[in-house]
Amino acid sequence: MKTVILGSGNVAFHLAQAFHEKNIPIAQVFGRNAKELKEISEKFKIPFSTSTLADADFYLIAVKDDAVAEISTKIIKNDCLVAHTSGSLPKEILSGNYRKASFYPLQTFSKAKVLNYSEIPFFIEAENEADYGELHKLASLISGKVMQSTFEKRKYIHLTAVFACNFVNHLFARAKEISDSQEIPFSYFLPLIRETTDKIETLDPKLAQTGPAVRNDNRVLKLHQMLLTESEHLKIYEVMNESIKKMYEL
Amino acid sequence: MKTVILGSGNVAFHLAQAFHEKNIPIAQVFGRNAKELKEISEKFKIPFSTSTLADADFYLIAVKDDAVAEISTKIIKNDCLVAHTSGSLPKEILSGNYRKASFYPLQTFSKAKVLNYSEIPFFIEAENEADYGELHKLASLISGKVMQSTFEKRKYIHLTAVFACNFVNHLFARAKEISDSQEIPFSYFLPLIRETTDKIETLDPKLAQTGPAVRNDNRVLKLHQMLLTESEHLKIYEVMNESIKKMYEL
Numbered sequence: 001m002k003t004v005i006l007g008s009g010n011v012a013f014h015l016a017q018a019f020h021e022k023n024i025p026i027a028q029v030f031g032r033n034a035k036e037l038k039e040i041s042e043k044f045k046i047p048f049s050t051s052t053l054a055d056a057d058f059y060l061i062a063v064k065d066d067a068v069a070e071i072s073t074k075i076i077k078n079d080c081l082v083a084h085t086s087g088s089l090p091k092e093i094l095s096g097n098y099r100k101a102s103f104y105p106l107q108t109f110s111k112a113k114v115l116n117y118s119e120i121p122f123f124i125e126a127e128n129e130a131d132y133g134e135l136h137k138l139a140s141l142i143s144g145k146v147m148q149s150t151f152e153k154r155k156y157i158h159l160t161a162v163f164a165c166n167f168v169n170h171l172f173a174r175a176k177e178i179s180d181s182q183e184i185p186f187s188y189f190l191p192l193i194r195e196t197t198d199k200i201e202t203l204d205p206k207l208a209q210t211g212p213a214v215r216n217d218n219r220v221l222k223l224h225q226m227l228l229t230e231s232e233h234l235k236i237y238e239v240m241n242e243s244i245k246k247m248y249e250l
Numbered sequence: 251m252k253t254v255i256l257g258s259g260n261v262a263f264h265l266a267q268a269f270h271e272k273n274i275p276i277a278q279v280f281g282r283n284a285k286e287l288k289e290i291s292e293k294f295k296i297p298f299s300t301s302t303l304a305d306a307d308f309y310l311i312a313v314k315d316d317a318v319a320e321i322s323t324k325i326i327k328n329d330c331l332v333a334h335t336s337g338s339l340p341k342e343i344l345s346g347n348y349r350k351a352s353f354y355p356l357q358t359f360s361k362a363k364v365l366n367y368s369e370i371p372f373f374i375e376a377e378n379e380a381d382y383g384e385l386h387k388l389a390s391l392i393s394g395k396v397m398q399s400t401f402e403k404r405k406y407i408h409l410t411a412v413f414a415c416n417f418v419n420h421l422f423a424r425a426k427e428i429s430d431s432q433e434i435p436f437s438y439f440l441p442l443i444r445e446t447t448d449k450i451e452t453l454d455p456k457l458a459q460t461g462p463a464v465r466n467d468n469r470v471l472k473l474h475q476m477l478l479t480e481s482e483h484l485k486i487y488e489v490m491n492e493s494i495k496k497m498y499e500l
Contacts, residue, residue, distance in 0.1 A: 064465065064467075065465075065467055065469070065470060066467065066469070088462075088469075088470045088473055088474075106438060106439070106441075106442055107441065107442055107445060108442060108445055108446055108449070108460050109460075110449060110453065110458060110460075112453070113445075113448075113449060113452075113453075115445065116441075119441040120441055121438045121441070145438075153432060153434065155473065155474075155477060156428060156429065156431075156432040156434060156477065157429070157434055157438070158470075158474075159428055159474050159477055159478070160425045160426075160428045160429040160434065160439060161425075161439060161442055162461055162462065162474065162487075163421050163422075163424055163425035163428065163483075163486070163487075164421060164422055164425035164439050164442065164443055164446075165439075165442050165443065165445075165446045165460070165461070166459070166460060166461030166462075166463065166464075166490075166494075167421050167461075167486070167490045168418050168421050168422075168443070168446055168447075169446055169449075169450070169455055169458055169459055169460070169461075170455075170459060170490055170493060170494050170497070171413050171414060171417050171418050171421070172413075172414055172418075172447075172450050172455035172458075173454075173455040173456045173459065173497065174413055174493065174497075175410045175411075175413035175414035175455075176410075176454070176455055176456070178406060178409055178410045178413065179406065179407070179410040181406075182403060182406040184403065184406060184407055184410065188356060188371045188395075188407070189356070189410060189411060189414050189415075190450075190451060191356075191357065191366075191369040191370055191371070192356055192357055192358060192411055192414065192415050193414055193415065193418070193447050193450070194447060195357060195358055195363075195365065195415075196358055196414075196415045196418055196419055196447075197418075197422075197443050197444060197446075197447045198363075199358070199360060199363055199419075200419070200422050200440075200443070201440060202363075203360065203362070203363075204423075204426070205419050205420075205422035205423040205425075205426055206423045206426070208360060208419055208422075209416070209419055209420060209423065210358050210359075210360075210415070210416060210419070211412055211415070211416030211417075212338075212412065212416075213416065214416075215314065215315075217314075217315055217316065219315070219316070220315060220338045220408075223338055223405065224338075224405075224408075224409050224412065227405060227406065227409055228409070232492075232493045232496055232497070233413075235489050235492075235493065236413070236417070236489055236490070236493055237412075237413075239485050239486055239489045240417045240420055240486070242482075242485075243420065243424065243482045243485065243486055244416075244420050246482055247420070247423065247424075247482070
Protein backbone atom coordinates (compact mmCIF):
# COMPACT_ATOMS: atom_id res chain seq x y z
CA MET A 1 0.00 0.00 0.00
CA LYS A 2 1.70 3.19 -1.20
CA THR A 3 1.24 5.64 1.66
CA VAL A 4 1.39 9.44 1.99
CA ILE A 5 1.25 11.32 5.28
CA LEU A 6 -0.44 14.72 5.25
CA GLY A 7 0.69 17.01 8.05
CA SER A 8 3.96 17.92 9.76
CA GLY A 9 3.04 18.43 13.44
CA ASN A 10 3.61 16.19 16.45
CA VAL A 11 1.35 13.34 15.31
CA ALA A 12 2.68 13.34 11.72
CA PHE A 13 6.25 13.42 13.03
CA HIS A 14 5.74 10.46 15.35
CA LEU A 15 3.81 8.39 12.79
CA ALA A 16 6.61 9.00 10.28
CA GLN A 17 9.10 7.92 12.91
CA ALA A 18 7.07 4.82 13.84
CA PHE A 19 6.85 3.75 10.17
CA HIS A 20 10.54 4.52 9.66
CA GLU A 21 11.52 2.35 12.63
CA LYS A 22 9.66 -0.60 11.10
CA ASN A 23 11.04 0.04 7.59
CA ILE A 24 7.57 0.80 6.24
CA PRO A 25 8.09 3.03 3.19
CA ILE A 26 6.25 6.37 3.07
CA ALA A 27 6.01 7.86 -0.41
CA GLN A 28 5.70 11.49 0.74
CA VAL A 29 4.95 13.88 3.57
CA PHE A 30 2.73 16.68 2.35
CA GLY A 31 1.68 19.90 4.05
CA ARG A 32 2.05 23.65 4.31
CA ASN A 33 4.93 24.01 6.76
CA ALA A 34 8.09 23.55 4.66
CA LYS A 35 10.41 23.82 7.66
CA GLU A 36 8.67 21.04 9.59
CA LEU A 37 8.25 18.87 6.49
CA LYS A 38 11.96 19.25 5.74
CA GLU A 39 12.82 18.10 9.24
CA ILE A 40 10.69 14.94 8.88
CA SER A 41 12.00 14.41 5.37
CA GLU A 42 15.64 14.56 6.40
CA LYS A 43 15.21 12.58 9.57
CA PHE A 44 13.25 9.69 8.09
CA LYS A 45 14.34 9.85 4.41
CA ILE A 46 10.88 10.66 3.06
CA PRO A 47 10.30 13.00 0.09
CA PHE A 48 8.20 16.04 0.95
CA SER A 49 6.12 18.61 -0.91
CA THR A 50 4.10 21.71 -0.08
CA SER A 51 2.48 21.86 -3.52
CA THR A 52 2.10 18.55 -5.38
CA LEU A 53 0.47 15.65 -3.61
CA ALA A 54 1.99 12.33 -4.68
CA ASP A 55 -0.15 9.52 -6.04
CA ALA A 56 -0.83 6.85 -3.41
CA ASP A 57 -3.16 4.07 -2.26
CA PHE A 58 -3.48 5.40 1.25
CA TYR A 59 -3.47 8.99 2.50
CA LEU A 60 -3.05 9.43 6.26
CA ILE A 61 -4.15 12.89 7.44
CA ALA A 62 -2.43 13.87 10.69
CA VAL A 63 -3.30 17.54 11.11
CA LYS A 64 -5.25 19.58 13.67
CA ASP A 65 -8.98 18.80 13.84
CA ASP A 66 -10.05 22.07 12.25
CA ALA A 67 -7.75 21.56 9.25
CA VAL A 68 -8.80 17.98 8.43
CA ALA A 69 -11.78 18.83 6.19
CA GLU A 70 -9.86 21.38 4.15
CA ILE A 71 -6.73 19.31 3.57
CA SER A 72 -8.89 16.30 2.65
CA THR A 73 -10.14 18.21 -0.42
CA LYS A 74 -6.59 18.15 -1.83
CA ILE A 75 -7.05 14.43 -2.51
CA ILE A 76 -8.87 14.40 -5.83
CA LYS A 77 -8.27 10.74 -6.64
CA ASN A 78 -11.27 8.45 -6.08
CA ASP A 79 -9.72 4.98 -5.98
CA CYS A 80 -7.84 5.34 -2.71
CA LEU A 81 -8.24 5.10 1.05
CA VAL A 82 -8.06 8.22 3.24
CA ALA A 83 -7.91 8.18 7.05
CA HIS A 84 -7.58 10.91 9.66
CA THR A 85 -6.02 10.55 13.13
CA SER A 86 -8.51 12.61 15.13
CA GLY A 87 -10.28 11.27 18.22
CA SER A 88 -13.23 13.60 17.84
CA LEU A 89 -14.10 13.74 14.15
CA PRO A 90 -16.21 11.23 12.19
CA LYS A 91 -14.60 9.70 9.12
CA GLU A 92 -17.33 11.47 7.09
CA ILE A 93 -15.58 14.81 7.72
CA LEU A 94 -13.24 13.75 4.91
CA SER A 95 -14.64 15.35 1.78
CA GLY A 96 -13.93 13.38 -1.36
CA ASN A 97 -15.21 10.37 -3.28
CA TYR A 98 -12.50 8.06 -1.93
CA ARG A 99 -13.01 5.40 0.76
CA LYS A 100 -12.89 6.90 4.26
CA ALA A 101 -11.39 5.67 7.50
CA SER A 102 -10.16 6.64 10.94
CA PHE A 103 -6.73 5.73 12.31
CA TYR A 104 -6.58 7.05 15.87
CA PRO A 105 -3.46 6.57 18.03
CA LEU A 106 -4.25 7.08 21.73
CA GLN A 107 -1.19 8.94 22.95
CA THR A 108 0.07 12.44 23.75
CA PHE A 109 2.74 13.42 21.25
CA SER A 110 5.60 15.88 21.74
CA LYS A 111 8.29 15.94 19.09
CA ALA A 112 11.20 15.91 21.52
CA LYS A 113 9.96 12.87 23.39
CA VAL A 114 11.02 9.32 22.49
CA LEU A 115 8.03 6.97 22.51
CA ASN A 116 7.55 3.23 22.59
CA TYR A 117 5.08 2.85 19.71
CA SER A 118 4.43 -0.83 20.37
CA GLU A 119 2.35 0.07 23.43
CA ILE A 120 0.17 2.75 21.86
CA PRO A 121 -3.43 1.63 21.28
CA PHE A 122 -4.63 2.28 17.71
CA PHE A 123 -8.37 2.55 17.06
CA ILE A 124 -9.39 1.81 13.49
CA GLU A 125 -12.63 2.35 11.61
CA ALA A 126 -13.22 1.83 7.89
CA GLU A 127 -16.07 1.56 5.39
CA ASN A 128 -15.49 -2.08 4.56
CA GLU A 129 -13.74 -5.20 5.78
CA ALA A 130 -10.93 -5.03 3.22
CA ASP A 131 -9.91 -1.49 4.18
CA TYR A 132 -10.21 -2.31 7.85
CA GLY A 133 -7.98 -5.33 7.29
CA GLU A 134 -5.33 -3.24 5.52
CA LEU A 135 -5.29 -0.58 8.22
CA HIS A 136 -5.25 -3.19 10.98
CA LYS A 137 -2.27 -4.86 9.31
CA LEU A 138 -0.45 -1.53 8.97
CA ALA A 139 -1.07 -0.45 12.58
CA SER A 140 -0.10 -3.92 13.81
CA LEU A 141 3.35 -3.43 12.31
CA ILE A 142 3.80 -0.57 14.79
CA SER A 143 1.77 -1.59 17.81
CA GLY A 144 0.58 -4.72 19.57
CA LYS A 145 -2.70 -3.02 20.52
CA VAL A 146 -4.86 -2.42 17.47
CA MET A 147 -8.62 -2.35 17.87
CA GLN A 148 -11.79 -1.54 15.96
CA SER A 149 -13.73 1.51 17.08
CA THR A 150 -16.80 3.34 15.90
CA PHE A 151 -16.94 7.14 16.03
CA GLU A 152 -19.40 6.84 18.94
CA LYS A 153 -16.80 4.96 20.97
CA ARG A 154 -13.85 7.04 19.78
CA LYS A 155 -15.47 10.22 21.10
CA TYR A 156 -15.59 8.71 24.58
CA ILE A 157 -12.04 7.40 24.32
CA HIS A 158 -10.89 10.92 23.52
CA LEU A 159 -12.99 12.40 26.32
CA THR A 160 -11.55 9.94 28.83
CA ALA A 161 -8.06 10.84 27.60
CA VAL A 162 -8.77 14.54 28.23
CA PHE A 163 -9.47 13.75 31.90
CA ALA A 164 -6.63 11.24 32.31
CA CYS A 165 -3.97 13.16 30.39
CA ASN A 166 -4.74 16.80 29.51
CA PHE A 167 -6.34 17.70 32.83
CA VAL A 168 -3.73 15.74 34.77
CA ASN A 169 -0.98 17.69 33.04
CA HIS A 170 -2.77 20.93 33.87
CA LEU A 171 -2.88 19.93 37.54
CA PHE A 172 0.88 19.43 37.36
CA ALA A 173 1.23 22.92 35.86
CA ARG A 174 -0.97 24.47 38.58
CA ALA A 175 0.83 22.48 41.30
CA LYS A 176 4.14 23.83 40.01
CA GLU A 177 2.83 27.39 40.31
CA ILE A 178 2.15 26.74 43.99
CA SER A 179 5.55 25.18 44.69
CA ASP A 180 7.32 27.85 42.60
CA SER A 181 5.61 30.57 44.63
CA GLN A 182 7.32 29.18 47.76
CA GLU A 183 10.62 28.40 46.03
CA ILE A 184 10.10 24.67 46.53
CA PRO A 185 11.71 22.76 43.64
CA PHE A 186 9.04 20.90 41.64
CA SER A 187 11.47 17.98 41.32
CA TYR A 188 10.66 17.10 44.96
CA PHE A 189 7.23 15.99 43.76
CA LEU A 190 8.37 13.69 40.95
CA PRO A 191 8.67 10.49 43.06
CA LEU A 192 5.18 11.17 44.44
CA ILE A 193 3.82 11.72 40.92
CA ARG A 194 5.49 8.56 39.65
CA GLU A 195 3.98 6.58 42.51
CA THR A 196 0.53 8.10 41.92
CA THR A 197 0.44 6.76 38.37
CA ASP A 198 2.35 3.60 39.23
CA LYS A 199 -0.32 2.65 41.75
CA ILE A 200 -3.18 2.61 39.25
CA GLU A 201 -1.38 0.07 37.06
CA THR A 202 -2.52 -2.49 39.63
CA LEU A 203 -5.10 -0.69 41.76
CA ASP A 204 -8.51 0.75 40.79
CA PRO A 205 -7.99 4.54 41.13
CA LYS A 206 -11.17 4.75 43.20
CA LEU A 207 -9.53 2.48 45.79
CA ALA A 208 -6.19 4.32 45.61
CA GLN A 209 -7.55 7.73 46.66
CA THR A 210 -5.67 9.44 49.50
CA GLY A 211 -5.61 13.02 50.83
CA PRO A 212 -7.65 15.33 53.06
CA ALA A 213 -10.93 15.26 51.06
CA VAL A 214 -11.38 11.46 51.12
CA ARG A 215 -10.50 11.51 54.84
CA ASN A 216 -13.14 14.24 55.19
CA ASP A 217 -10.48 16.28 57.03
CA ASN A 218 -12.14 19.68 57.02
CA ARG A 219 -9.40 21.28 59.12
CA VAL A 220 -6.81 20.67 56.40
CA LEU A 221 -9.25 21.67 53.64
CA LYS A 222 -9.82 25.01 55.37
CA LEU A 223 -6.10 25.49 55.98
CA HIS A 224 -5.40 24.92 52.28
CA GLN A 225 -8.16 27.28 51.20
CA MET A 226 -6.52 30.01 53.26
CA LEU A 227 -3.14 29.34 51.61
CA LEU A 228 -4.55 29.56 48.09
CA THR A 229 -4.44 33.16 46.89
CA GLU A 230 -5.09 32.65 43.16
CA SER A 231 -8.72 32.28 42.16
CA GLU A 232 -8.05 29.57 39.53
CA HIS A 233 -6.24 27.45 42.13
CA LEU A 234 -9.08 27.93 44.59
CA LYS A 235 -11.75 27.01 42.03
CA ILE A 236 -9.94 23.80 41.11
CA TYR A 237 -9.38 23.04 44.80
CA GLU A 238 -13.06 23.40 45.63
CA VAL A 239 -14.46 21.52 42.62
CA MET A 240 -12.05 18.60 43.03
CA ASN A 241 -12.68 18.22 46.77
CA GLU A 242 -16.43 18.46 46.28
CA SER A 243 -16.21 15.78 43.59
CA ILE A 244 -14.08 13.53 45.82
CA LYS A 245 -16.55 13.90 48.68
CA LYS A 246 -19.47 13.04 46.39
CA MET A 247 -17.70 9.98 44.97
CA TYR A 248 -17.15 8.57 48.46
CA GLU A 249 -20.50 9.85 49.80
CA LEU A 250 -18.87 11.97 52.53
CA MET B 251 18.50 6.32 69.48
CA LYS B 252 15.91 3.90 70.87
CA THR B 253 12.88 4.43 68.66
CA VAL B 254 9.16 3.67 69.01
CA ILE B 255 6.60 4.09 66.21
CA LEU B 256 3.08 5.10 67.21
CA GLY B 257 0.42 4.10 64.71
CA SER B 258 -0.36 1.12 62.50
CA GLY B 259 -1.75 2.59 59.28
CA ASN B 260 -0.14 3.00 55.86
CA VAL B 261 2.54 5.49 56.94
CA ALA B 262 3.49 3.54 60.07
CA PHE B 263 3.62 0.32 58.06
CA HIS B 264 5.93 1.78 55.41
CA LEU B 265 8.20 3.53 57.92
CA ALA B 266 8.53 0.26 59.83
CA GLN B 267 9.36 -1.47 56.57
CA ALA B 268 11.88 1.21 55.56
CA PHE B 269 13.66 0.94 58.95
CA HIS B 270 13.53 -2.85 58.77
CA GLU B 271 15.14 -2.87 55.30
CA LYS B 272 18.05 -0.82 56.65
CA ASN B 273 18.37 -2.91 59.83
CA ILE B 274 17.44 0.05 62.02
CA PRO B 275 16.01 -1.44 65.23
CA ILE B 276 12.56 -0.27 66.33
CA ALA B 277 11.80 -0.97 70.01
CA GLN B 278 8.03 -1.09 69.63
CA VAL B 279 5.01 -0.28 67.50
CA PHE B 280 2.25 1.15 69.66
CA GLY B 281 -1.39 1.90 68.86
CA ARG B 282 -5.02 0.90 69.19
CA ASN B 283 -5.49 -1.49 66.29
CA ALA B 284 -4.16 -4.85 67.52
CA LYS B 285 -4.72 -6.58 64.18
CA GLU B 286 -2.69 -4.03 62.20
CA LEU B 287 0.00 -3.83 64.89
CA LYS B 288 0.32 -7.61 64.86
CA GLU B 289 0.81 -7.57 61.11
CA ILE B 290 3.64 -5.02 61.35
CA SER B 291 5.09 -6.85 64.35
CA GLU B 292 5.23 -10.21 62.58
CA LYS B 293 6.40 -8.85 59.28
CA PHE B 294 9.24 -6.69 60.61
CA LYS B 295 10.01 -8.46 63.92
CA ILE B 296 9.05 -5.51 66.12
CA PRO B 297 7.32 -5.94 69.50
CA PHE B 298 3.90 -4.27 69.71
CA SER B 299 1.55 -3.09 72.40
CA THR B 300 -1.91 -1.54 72.59
CA SER B 301 -1.56 -0.65 76.29
CA THR B 302 2.00 -0.03 77.54
CA LEU B 303 4.19 2.40 75.68
CA ALA B 304 7.84 1.31 75.77
CA ASP B 305 10.56 3.63 77.05
CA ALA B 306 12.48 5.27 74.17
CA ASP B 307 14.62 8.24 73.12
CA PHE B 308 12.52 8.95 70.03
CA TYR B 309 8.79 8.54 69.46
CA LEU B 310 7.62 8.75 65.85
CA ILE B 311 3.89 9.43 65.58
CA ALA B 312 2.48 8.18 62.28
CA VAL B 313 -1.28 8.46 62.72
CA LYS B 314 -4.06 10.45 61.05
CA ASP B 315 -3.86 14.22 61.57
CA ASP B 316 -6.82 14.38 63.90
CA ALA B 317 -5.40 11.68 66.18
CA VAL B 318 -1.91 13.19 66.57
CA ALA B 319 -2.66 15.51 69.50
CA GLU B 320 -4.42 12.82 71.51
CA ILE B 321 -1.87 10.04 71.02
CA SER B 322 0.94 12.50 71.84
CA THR B 323 -0.43 12.79 75.38
CA LYS B 324 0.41 9.11 75.95
CA ILE B 325 4.10 10.09 76.05
CA ILE B 326 4.58 11.23 79.63
CA LYS B 327 8.38 11.14 79.61
CA ASN B 328 10.07 14.57 79.31
CA ASP B 329 13.60 13.70 78.25
CA CYS B 330 12.82 12.44 74.79
CA LEU B 331 12.20 13.57 71.23
CA VAL B 332 8.76 13.26 69.63
CA ALA B 333 8.00 13.83 65.94
CA HIS B 334 4.87 13.51 63.85
CA THR B 335 4.69 12.70 60.12
CA SER B 336 1.93 15.13 59.10
CA GLY B 337 2.33 17.64 56.31
CA SER B 338 -0.24 20.00 57.71
CA LEU B 339 0.27 20.12 61.45
CA PRO B 340 2.80 22.27 63.35
CA LYS B 341 5.15 20.40 65.66
CA GLU B 342 3.51 22.35 68.53
CA ILE B 343 0.38 20.18 68.14
CA LEU B 344 2.32 17.59 70.14
CA SER B 345 1.24 18.06 73.74
CA GLY B 346 3.91 17.14 76.26
CA ASN B 347 7.05 18.54 77.84
CA TYR B 348 9.37 16.61 75.53
CA ARG B 349 11.31 18.09 72.58
CA LYS B 350 9.14 18.36 69.46
CA ALA B 351 9.87 17.73 65.82
CA SER B 352 8.36 17.02 62.42
CA PHE B 353 9.42 14.11 60.19
CA TYR B 354 7.42 14.39 56.97
CA PRO B 355 7.85 11.86 54.13
CA LEU B 356 6.46 13.23 50.85
CA GLN B 357 4.81 10.16 49.36
CA THR B 358 1.44 8.46 48.96
CA PHE B 359 1.39 5.24 50.94
CA SER B 360 -0.70 2.14 50.31
CA LYS B 361 0.17 -0.97 52.26
CA ALA B 362 0.10 -3.34 49.33
CA LYS B 363 2.46 -1.26 47.22
CA VAL B 364 6.24 -1.81 47.23
CA LEU B 365 8.10 1.52 47.43
CA ASN B 366 11.63 2.66 46.77
CA TYR B 367 12.26 4.58 49.99
CA SER B 368 15.60 5.98 48.85
CA GLU B 369 13.78 8.41 46.53
CA ILE B 370 11.23 9.73 49.00
CA PRO B 371 11.94 13.31 50.12
CA PHE B 372 11.90 13.70 53.92
CA PHE B 373 11.26 17.14 55.40
CA ILE B 374 12.60 17.60 58.92
CA GLU B 375 12.02 20.28 61.53
CA ALA B 376 13.23 20.25 65.12
CA GLU B 377 13.61 22.59 68.11
CA ASN B 378 17.39 22.51 68.13
CA GLU B 379 20.40 21.60 66.01
CA ALA B 380 21.19 18.39 67.91
CA ASP B 381 17.69 16.95 67.40
CA TYR B 382 17.66 18.08 63.78
CA GLY B 383 21.02 16.36 63.28
CA GLU B 384 19.74 13.10 64.78
CA LEU B 385 16.60 13.08 62.65
CA HIS B 386 18.52 14.03 59.53
CA LYS B 387 20.90 11.14 60.19
CA LEU B 388 18.02 8.72 60.72
CA ALA B 389 16.12 9.79 57.59
CA SER B 390 19.35 9.70 55.57
CA LEU B 391 19.68 5.99 56.34
CA ILE B 392 16.45 5.51 54.39
CA SER B 393 16.51 8.22 51.74
CA GLY B 394 18.99 10.27 49.74
CA LYS B 395 16.69 13.30 49.84
CA VAL B 396 16.46 14.71 53.35
CA MET B 397 15.79 18.42 53.81
CA GLN B 398 14.98 20.96 56.47
CA SER B 399 11.53 22.50 56.36
CA THR B 400 9.58 24.92 58.50
CA PHE B 401 5.86 24.41 59.10
CA GLU B 402 5.20 27.37 56.78
CA LYS B 403 6.94 25.58 53.92
CA ARG B 404 5.60 22.14 54.80
CA LYS B 405 2.02 23.37 54.45
CA TYR B 406 2.71 24.42 50.86
CA ILE B 407 4.54 21.17 50.09
CA HIS B 408 1.47 19.29 51.27
CA LEU B 409 -0.86 21.57 49.30
CA THR B 410 1.19 21.08 46.12
CA ALA B 411 1.05 17.33 46.71
CA VAL B 412 -2.75 17.48 46.95
CA PHE B 413 -2.87 18.96 43.43
CA ALA B 414 -0.14 16.74 41.95
CA CYS B 415 -1.20 13.48 43.58
CA ASN B 416 -4.64 13.39 45.26
CA PHE B 417 -6.45 15.41 42.58
CA VAL B 418 -4.61 13.58 39.80
CA ASN B 419 -5.75 10.25 41.19
CA HIS B 420 -9.30 11.56 41.40
CA LEU B 421 -9.14 12.52 37.72
CA PHE B 422 -8.09 8.94 36.98
CA ALA B 423 -11.10 7.70 38.99
CA ARG B 424 -13.48 10.04 37.15
CA ALA B 425 -11.89 9.16 33.79
CA LYS B 426 -12.46 5.48 34.56
CA GLU B 427 -16.14 6.16 35.22
CA ILE B 428 -16.42 7.61 31.71
CA SER B 429 -14.59 4.72 30.01
CA ASP B 430 -16.49 2.15 32.14
CA SER B 431 -19.78 3.69 31.05
CA GLN B 432 -18.89 2.85 27.44
CA GLU B 433 -17.30 -0.51 28.25
CA ILE B 434 -13.89 0.74 27.19
CA PRO B 435 -11.17 -1.00 29.26
CA PHE B 436 -9.31 1.56 31.40
CA SER B 437 -6.08 -0.32 30.66
CA TYR B 438 -6.14 1.27 27.18
CA PHE B 439 -5.26 4.57 28.86
CA LEU B 440 -2.29 3.38 30.90
CA PRO B 441 0.39 4.04 28.20
CA LEU B 442 -1.04 7.55 27.77
CA ILE B 443 -1.01 8.13 31.53
CA ARG B 444 2.55 6.83 31.82
CA GLU B 445 3.64 9.17 29.03
CA THR B 446 1.83 12.14 30.62
CA THR B 447 3.87 11.83 33.78
CA ASP B 448 7.01 10.68 31.99
CA LYS B 449 7.01 13.91 29.98
CA ILE B 450 7.21 16.21 32.98
CA GLU B 451 10.38 14.54 34.23
CA THR B 452 12.14 16.56 31.54
CA LEU B 453 9.58 19.14 30.39
CA ASP B 454 7.93 22.00 32.31
CA PRO B 455 4.26 20.87 32.57
CA LYS B 456 3.16 24.29 31.32
CA LEU B 457 5.02 23.58 28.05
CA ALA B 458 3.75 19.98 27.84
CA GLN B 459 0.04 20.88 27.73
CA THR B 460 -1.98 19.28 24.93
CA GLY B 461 -5.71 18.82 24.31
CA PRO B 462 -8.70 20.78 23.03
CA ALA B 463 -8.66 23.60 25.62
CA VAL B 464 -5.07 24.73 24.96
CA ARG B 465 -5.81 24.55 21.20
CA ASN B 466 -8.91 26.67 21.94
CA ASP B 467 -10.88 24.05 19.99
CA ASN B 468 -14.41 25.05 20.97
CA ARG B 469 -16.02 22.49 18.66
CA VAL B 470 -14.49 19.61 20.63
CA LEU B 471 -15.19 21.30 23.97
CA LYS B 472 -18.88 21.56 23.06
CA LEU B 473 -18.96 17.98 21.76
CA HIS B 474 -17.50 16.73 25.05
CA GLN B 475 -19.93 18.79 27.11
CA MET B 476 -22.78 17.09 25.29
CA LEU B 477 -21.32 13.65 26.02
CA LEU B 478 -20.96 14.33 29.75
CA THR B 479 -24.15 13.35 31.52
CA GLU B 480 -22.95 13.40 35.14
CA SER B 481 -22.87 16.79 36.81
CA GLU B 482 -19.60 16.14 38.68
CA HIS B 483 -17.86 15.26 35.41
CA LEU B 484 -19.26 18.36 33.78
CA LYS B 485 -18.18 20.65 36.63
CA ILE B 486 -14.63 19.30 36.52
CA TYR B 487 -14.61 19.57 32.74
CA GLU B 488 -15.65 23.21 32.80
CA VAL B 489 -13.38 24.35 35.62
CA MET B 490 -10.31 22.62 34.18
CA ASN B 491 -10.84 23.98 30.67
CA GLU B 492 -11.47 27.47 32.00
CA SER B 493 -8.28 27.26 34.02
CA ILE B 494 -6.29 26.00 31.02
CA LYS B 495 -7.62 28.85 28.87
CA LYS B 496 -6.69 31.39 31.55
CA MET B 497 -3.18 29.99 31.95
CA TYR B 498 -2.50 30.33 28.23
CA GLU B 499 -4.49 33.57 27.90
CA LEU B 500 -6.92 32.12 25.33
